[in-house]
Amino acid sequence: MRHFLSNAIYYHSGRTPTGDEDSTPMDMWNGYVNNDDRALMKVIKYSSPTSAGAECIDPDCSWVEQWVHRAGPRKDIYYEPNEVKAAIVTCGGLCPGLNDVIRQVVFTLETYGVKNIVGIPFGFRGFFEKGLKEMPLRFHFGNTIQLSRNLVENINLAGGSFLGVSRGGAKTSEIVDSIQARRIDMLFVLGGNGTHAGANAIHDECRKRKLKVSVVAVPKTIDNDIPLMDKTFGFDTAVEEAQRAINSAYIEARSAYHGIGLVKLMGRSSGFIAMHASLSSGQVDVCLIPEVSFALDGEYGVLQHLEQLIKNKGFCVVCVAEAAGQELLQNSGATDASGNTILSDIGVHMQQKIKTHFKGIGVHADIKYIDPTYMVRACRANASDAILCTVLGQNAVHGAFAGFSGITSCICNTHYVYLPVTQVITAPKRVNHKGRMWHRCLTSTGQPDFR
Numbered sequence: 001m002r003h004f005l006s007n008a009i010y011y012h013s014g015r016t017p018t019g020d021e022d023s024t025p026m027d028m029w030n031g032y033v034n035n036d037d038r039a040l041m042k043v044i045k046y047s048s049p050t051s052a053g054a055e056c057i058d059p060d061c062s063w064v065e066q067w068v069h070r071a072g073p074r075k076d077i078y079y080e081p082n083e084v085k086a087a088i089v090t091c092g093g094l095c096p097g098l099n100d101v102i103r104q105v106v107f108t109l110e111t112y113g114v115k116n117i118v119g120i121p122f123g124f125r126g127f128f129e130k131g132l133k134e135m136p137l138r139f140h141f142g143n144t145i146q147l148s149r150n151l152v153e154n155i156n157l158a159g160g161s162f163l164g165v166s167r168g169g170a171k172t173s174e175i176v177d178s179i180q181a182r183r184i185d186m187l188f189v190l191g192g193n194g195t196h197a198g199a200n201a202i203h204d205e206c207r208k209r210k211l212k213v214s215v216v217a218v219p220k221t222i223d224n225d226i227p228l229m230d231k232t233f234g235f236d237t238a239v240e241e242a243q244r245a246i247n248s249a250y251i252e253a254r255s256a257y258h259g260i261g262l263v264k265l266m267g268r269s270s271g272f273i274a275m276h277a278s279l280s281s282g283q284v285d286v287c288l289i290p291e292v293s294f295a296l297d298g299e300y301g302v303l304q305h306l307e308q309l310i311k312n313k314g315f316c317v318v319c320v321a322e323a324a325g326q327e328l329l330q331n332s333g334a335t336d337a338s339g340n341t342i343l344s345d346i347g348v349h350m351q352q353k354i355k356t357h358f359k360g361i362g363v364h365a366d367i368k369y370i371d372p373t374y375m376v377r378a379c380r381a382n383a384s385d386a387i388l389c390t391v392l393g394q395n396a397v398h399g400a401f402a403g404f405s406g407i408t409s410c411i412c413n414t415h416y417v418y419l420p421v422t423q424v425i426t427a428p429k430r431v432n433h434k435g436r437m438w439h440r441c442l443t444s445t446g447q448p449d450f451r
C-alpha cells in the first residue's frame with residue numbers, strides 16, 4: 001500500500017506534485033529538486049505491535065509506505081520575484097534559532113530577486129493591533145530603504161526574535177484582511193503547534209477568498225512536540241542549556257551533606273527536554289515526565305527512592321518536566337492568551353514534599369532547587385540548530401517559490417521535506433513510554449517504576 005502525504009495546496013496550474021516527470025539525463029545535473037522527488041517517512045518495519053516503539057498504522061501492523069515531498073529549489077518557479085511581497089512573522093514563545101531562520105528567509109528571498117520583504121511585529125498580533133506597523137527589514141538613518149541582507153546579517157548572534165513574538169489574539173479573518181490589504185504574496189510563519197494551527201486557518205481563509213498567497217510554516221519549539229518530524233529547531237539548544245542546569249544541580253548536591261539537586265525543565269505537554277537533558281548529562285538519578293505517571297508517597301514512591309539514594313550514595317539529582325505529575329496538584333483551570341493550560345508548579349511542590357519527608361524521618365537533607373525556565377530558550381542557537389535553521393529557512397522560500405501553500409518546512413527521517421500543515425496539527429507529539437529512548441533513559445538513571 002502506498003500513501004502520499006500530499007494534500008498541501010499546489011498553486012501552479014497544469015503542474016501537479018506527482019505529474020511533472022523530469023527526463024533530464026544524469027549527466028545534465030542542474031541542482032534542482034524534481035517535483036516528483038519524494039522522501040520515505042518510515043524506515044523501520046515493525047514485525048509486531050509488541051516491538052519496542054512500534055507504531056502501527058493498520059491493525060496488522062503491516063508496513064505502509066509514506067512518501068513526502070522533498071524540499072528544495074525547483075527549476076520552474078510560480079512567482080515573478082520582482083513582483084513578490086513577502087512577510088515573516090514569529091509567534092508563540094521564544095526559541096533559539098528564530099533569528100537564524102528570519103535571516104535565511106531574507107537571504108534566500110533576496111537571492112531569488114525579491115525586494116519587498118517585511119516583518120510582522122509581535123506575532124499574529126502585528127497583523128491587526130493598532131499602532132503596530134510592519135517592519136521593513138532595513139532602515140537607514142530613520143528612512144526606510146530597499147531591503148538588503150545588511151540589516152539581518154548579524155541577528156543570529158543573539159537569541160530572541162528580531163521581530164518580537166506574542167501569544168493569543170489570532171483572529172483569522174482580520175489577519176487575512178490585513179494580508180489582503182498589504183498585498184502579501186508569501187507569508188512565512190515561524191512557530192509551534194498553535195502557530196501551525198493558525199497558519200492552517202490563514203491558508204484556508206486565503207483559499208476561501210481565492211487569494212494566491214503561499215503560507216509556509218517553519219516548525220519552532222523547544223518542546224519538540226510537533227509530530228512526524230525528527231525534531232523542531234531550538235530543541236537541541238534547549239537541551240544543551242538544560243544540561244548545564246543539571247550539571248549545577250549535580251555539583252551542588254555532590255558537594256553538600258545529603259545533597260538533593262532538583263531541576264525543573266520546560267515542556268508544556270511533553271517530556272522531551274527533561275528526557276534528553278537527563279540522558280545527555282548522565283548525572284540524573286530520577287527523571288520524571290508527563291507521559292509517565294508516578295507516586296511521590298508510599299513504598300514505591302519517589303520520596304522512598306530518594307531516601308535510599310541518600311542512604312546508599314549520599315546525594316542525588318532529580319530532573320522533573322514542568323508538565324509532569326499535574327494530577328498530584330490543584331489546577332486553577334486558567335489558560336494563557338493562546339488557550340494553553342497554565343501548569344501548576346510541580347518543582348516547588350516537590351521541593352516542599354522532599355523537605356517535609358526528610359524532616360519527618362529525622363534525616364538531614366540539603367535541597368537545592370534550580371528552575372532555569374527562560375534561560376533554556378532565550379539563548380542563541382547552538383551549532384546543530386543553526387544548521388537546521390539555515391536549511392529550513394532556505395527551503396521555506398523554495399517551497400513558496402515552487403507554488404506550495406499550507407506546508408511546513410521540516411526534517412523527517414534525516415531528509416528535508418515539506419509536510420502539509422494539516423498533518424502536523426492533529427495532536428502534540430509526546431514521549432513514547434514504550435519506546436527505546438525512554439528505556440535508555442531509565443537504564444541511565446537506574447530509577448524504578450514509581451507506582
Ligand SMILES: Nc1ncnc2c1ncn2[C@@H]1O[C@H](COP(=O)(O)OP(=O)(O)OP(=O)(O)O)[C@@H](O)[C@H]1O
Nearest residue numbers: 092093167168170191192193194195197198221338
Ligand atoms: N487553533 C488555532 N487556530 C488559530 N490560531 C491559533 C490556534 N492555536 C493557537 N493559535 C495562535 O497561534 C499563535 C501561537 O500559539 P501558541 O501561543 O500556542 O504558541 P505555539 O505556536 O504553540 O508555540 P510554543 O511552542 O512557543 O508554545 C497565537 O497567536 C495563537 O493565538
Ligand SMILES: O=P(O)(O)OC[C@H]1O[C@](O)(CO)[C@@H](O)[C@@H]1O
Nearest residue numbers: 093094222223266267268336377
Ligand atoms: O512564554 P510563556 O507564555 O511563559 O510559555 C512557556 C511555555 O512555552 C514553552 O517554552 C514553549 O511552548 C513551554 O516549554 C513553556 O511551557
Ligand SMILES: [Mg+2]
Nearest residue numbers: 092192193194
Ligand atoms: Mg504550543
